[in-house]
Amino acid sequence: MNQASHNVAQKSTDKYAIHTTNLNLWYGTFQALFNVNLNIKDGIITSLIGPSGCGKSTFLRSVNRINERLGYVRIDGSIDVRGQNIYAKNVEILQVRKQIGMVFQRPNPLPISVRENILFGHKIHRSGKVSSRSEQDDIVESALRTVLLWDKVKDQLDRKATELSLEEQQKLCIARLLPVKPSILLMDEPCSALDPKGTEAVEELIWELRGDYTILIVTHNMAQARRASEECIFMLMGKVIEHTATEDMFVTPKNSETADYIEGRYG
Amino acid sequence: MFEISEINKRNQKTQKLFQILFMMMTVLLIMPVVAILGMLIYKGGSIISVDFLFSNPTNGMTAGGIFPAIFGTVWLVAVALLVSVPIGVAAAIYLSEYAPDNWLTRIINLAIINLAGVPSIVHALFGVGAFVIFFGFGTSILAASLTLAIMTLPVVIVASRESLQAVPLAFRMACWNMGATRWQTIRRVVLPNAVSGILTGVILEVSRTTGETAPIMFTGAAFFLPFLPQSVFDQTMALSLHLFVVSTQVPGVPEDLPYGVALVLIAMVLIMNSLSIAFRMYLRGKKKW
Structure with a gap:
């Protein structure tokens, strides 16, 4: 186990949402992750920082196994989510993705109505019978309320989602994950396509969601x-240099590379 | 400081020259279309009438109408597409959404390109060997349509694959990340957004297939038939072959008859193309991303 994970881990009373053991990842012959050992706590927001190409997005994508759809990827080591290795043989990949939702840099609502976007996950996972209209209405309302979007869009649920503002689209992209009841939300630079006002609003939302969800955010x-x-x-x-409480990292980074990056000497 | 210089003037002049040159080339391009249509209407327009469109040829095809040929062409094209569209779209979905990038996929792609390059007369001979003789369909609408289907397949596949791949990866990512299977993603998101492009490709193929002569002349199209086909196992007349026959094979045909046949043929193609363009515009107007 490396230096970094010692800092936070080791208190056996802590419950980990994500626990990785010697995670290595290759794209073809290129190794993108080296011995990543992380313990990510349940119900809090953990941010991943580092210069472009450092492997933070790659790590994020291996946590819900979406990497495997995007080309030739080889992984060794393990990622335990709530104590269960998601790379084990008996694991159903669709369940992994259902439990662990992802939000992208560019909002990617589907080109269908706001309502249908929210119901999409619900519909692909329902067991046979069609849910009633009022049941669907409840799902839509509760998801949109959670992301603080209900008051804005309640009268335009049939509008195409791609016509909303970017901020609203991004909130919708978070909202549509919720009906299938994930426990972990992965966010890959969720605010970088938004203006400052939108960024503030989405950050506020992410802060609201913590506690109910474990959030891992690349920024x-x-x-x-x-x-x-x-x-x-x-x-x-591709290596974890430091993992600690955010305030400690920004005030007293233990590692000189961390300090250099935070102070803007590279990256 | 911002006044025009001699060098500016010279450069502007050259630019103007090329602009005009390119425009003239483009205008040249539409001239054959206008000339062909104009000549057909001038020489064959007079023979077109309801009677011409809806009655049988008479007097050894030197008089009467062309209904059996129109009827036969519609049949041939319809059966051909009924076969090639499902197969072609399925293949395109496989290649675009499922196929890994390996040697087998590359060989399939190469085969499609080569199939598109096979001359239509070679398709005709293949049709004779495979459908007429080996499968025992005889010279029939079925054999001719299957031959046409094989000929249209590569275009259907390529057009469909391109419209599938034009659907942004972000939409697929959105679905996969919610735990959708590949098929759920295709059915609910990819196909609905690709359907306009696929249909455009299909309709363009209809117009091309309508005019094909070589692939059907040995496999199912007849020189002359006094009756309409009753099933896909019958032979049929077809517009394109009929045009060839009345232009070159039958003595004593009045001059306006072949031009009239050609006009009907080209009108069918143009109507198809216009429909395809209108349809594409309609569907494009509906989608926004």
Whole structure:
């Protein structure tokens, strides 16, 4: 186990949402992750920072196994989510993705109505029988309320989701994950396509969601990591350099590379 | 400081020259279309009438109408598409959504390109060997349509694959990340957004297939038939072959008859193309991303 994970881990009373053991990942012959050992706590926001190409998005994508759809990927080591290795043989990949939702840099609502976007996950996972209209209405309303979007769009549920503002689209993309009841939300630079006002609104929402969901957020924006996360992981060249409480990382980084990055000497 | 210089003037002049040159080339392009249509209407327009469109040829095909040929062409094209569209779209979905990038996929792609390059007369001979003789369909609508289907397959596959791949990866990611299977993703998101492109490809193929002569002349199209086909196992007349026959094979045909046949043929094709363009515009107007 490396230096980094010692800092936060080791208190056996903590419950980990995600626990990785010697995770290595290759794209073809290129190794993107080296011996990643992380313990990510349940119900808090953990941010992943590091320069472009350091492997933070790759790590994020291996947590719901979406990497496997995107090309030739080889993994060794394990990722335990709530104590169960998601790379074990008997694991159903569709269940993994259902439990672990993902939000992208560019909002990607489907080109269908707001309502249908929210119901999409529900419909693909329902068991045979069609749910009633009022049941569906409840699902839509509760998801949109959770993401603080209900008041804005309640009168335009049949409008095409792609016509909403980017901020609203991104909130919708978070909302549509909720009806299938995931426990972990992965966010890959969720605010970088938004203007400052939108960024603030989405950050606020993410903060609201913590507690109910374990949130892992990749960001390029140091200020965002600092104000919107409780723990912070710094990665460099596919390795975890430091993992600690966010305030500690930004005030007293233990590692000189972390300090250099945070102070903007590279990246 | 911002006044025009001599060098500016010279460059502007050259630019203007090329702009005009390119425009003239483009205008040249539409001239054959206008000339062909104009000549057909001038020489064959007078023979077109309801009677011409809806009655049988008479007097050894030197008089009367062309209904059996129109009827036969519609049949041939319809059966051909009934076969090639499901197969072609299925193949395109496989290649676009499922196929891994390996040697087998590359060989399939190469085969499709090569199939598109096979001359239509070679398709005709293949049709004779495979459908008429080996499968024992005889010279029939079925054999001719299957031959046409094989000929249209590569275009259907390529057009469908391109419209499938034009659907942004972000939509697929959205679905996969919610735990949708590949098929759920295809059925609910990819196909609905690709259908306009697929249909455009299909309709363009209809117009091309309508005019094909070589693939059907040995496999199912007849020189002359006094009756309409009763099933897909019968032979049929077809517009394209009929045009060839009345232009070159029958003595004593009045001059306006072949032009009239050609006009009907080209009108069918143009109507198809216009429909396809209108349809595409309609579907494009509906989708926004």
